Amino acid sequence: xxxxxxxxxxxxxxxxxxxxxxxxxxxxxxxxxxxxxxxxxxxxxxxxxxxxxxxxxxxxxxxxxxxxxxxxxxxxxxxxxxxxxxxxxxxxxxxxxxxxxxxxxxxxxxxxxxxxxxxxxxxxxxxxxxxxxxxxxxxxxxxxxxxxxxxxxxxxxxxxxxxxxxxxxxxxxxxxxxxxxxxxxxxxxxxxxxxxxxxxxxxxxxxxxxxxxxx
Ligand code: NI
Numbered sequence: 001x002x003x004x005x006x007x008x009x010x011x012x013x014x015x016x017x018x019x020x021x022x023x024x025x026x027x028x029x030x031x032x033x034x035x036x037x038x039x040x041x042x043x044x045x046x047x048x049x050x051x052x053x054x055x056x057x058x059x060x061x062x063x064x065x066x067x068x069x070x071x072x073x074x075x076x077x078x079x080x081x082x083x084x085x086x087x088x089x090x091x092x093x094x095x096x097x098x099x100x101x102x103x104x105x106x107x108x109x110x111x112x113x114x115x116x117x118x119x120x121x122x123x124x125x126x127x128x129x130x131x132x133x134x135x136x137x138x139x140x141x142x143x144x145x146x147x148x149x150x151x152x153x154x155x156x157x158x159x160x161x162x163x164x165x166x167x168x169x170x171x172x173x174x175x176x177x178x179x180x181x182x183x184x185x186x187x188x189x190x191x192x193x194x195x196x197x198x199x200x201x202x203x204x205x206x207x208x209x210x211x212x213x214x215x
Contacts, residue, residue: 001037002046004106004154004171013045013052013150016086019128023053027084027126030055034082038186039104041142043149046105054146057082058138071197073137075118081139085131088123088147090116099141100189100196101155108177109167110189113158115144 002009016023026049034042034055044053059067059081069077093116102110118136121143125131133143145155156167177185 001033001104002048003176004156005168006105008048008050009045009105009149009154010152011045011050012152013043013050015052016124019086019124019126023051023086024126026051026053027055031057031082031084037104040138041146042104043146045149045152052087052150053084054088054143054150055082055084056139056142056146058142072139073135075135076137076139079133079135079139083133084126085121085123085133086125086128088121088143088150090119090144090147091122091132092118092120094118097136097141099138100193101141101145102186102189103145103155105149106154106156106167106171108182108185109156109171110185111155111159111163111167113145113155115141119143121147 026044030042030044030047030053033047034040034057040058041054041056044051057067058076059072060070062068062070067081095117096114097117098112098114100110101113117140118134119140120132120134122130122132133139135143148154148158156164158164159167176182
């Protein structure tokens with residue numbers, strides 16, 4: 001796994017004109033790596049392949065580590081995961097959302113990033129056939145995060161100048177936290193996300209609830 005500030009993460013990925021067996025092997029390996037690292041998405045440049053390819057699986061897992069659909073939006077449920085997509089392009093996007101993002105190439109750092117809430121993405125599947133994904137939720141956020149990697153862009157580039165520089169300088173000066181600290185940070189962020197999801201759904205419920213009748 002390449003980590004910031006590795007210059008290979010800054011290269012633009014090359015388009016794939018014909019999907020070959022070699023590409024399919026790469027897809028298989030990338031999906032394995034993503035699961036091993038407990039990631040929800042991985043872009044080819046992160047494993048040193050300068051190609052426009054990403055893999056994603058945002059499904060939550062149960063106690064037995066089996067994927068579930070719990071908490072997924074209706075649109076997310078309609079998308080078969082894991083996803084592998086070559087040459088992804090956003091053809092439509094709307095509304096804004098934000099999320100505490102992290103990245104396997106910037107381990108131990110999490111920050112809130114603003115993204116489109118809904119996206120429609122087209123690209124090629126591993127058989128070279130055109131696919132379209134229409135989604136919102138975490139899957140939409142993850143697609144946009146991974147697509148940034150294909151442009152040589154990282155989530156820490158999307159923060160304010162101050163925040164971005166703080167993280168970049170810290171990494172350059174003191175390197176990355178050890179795996180234990182990374183795991184601690186992950187746990188904290190998971191709690192924060194759950195807390196936010198709760199308050200959000202309360203807010204949404206309040207919005208959709210009919211106003212109390214006036215007396
Ligand atoms: Ni990433």
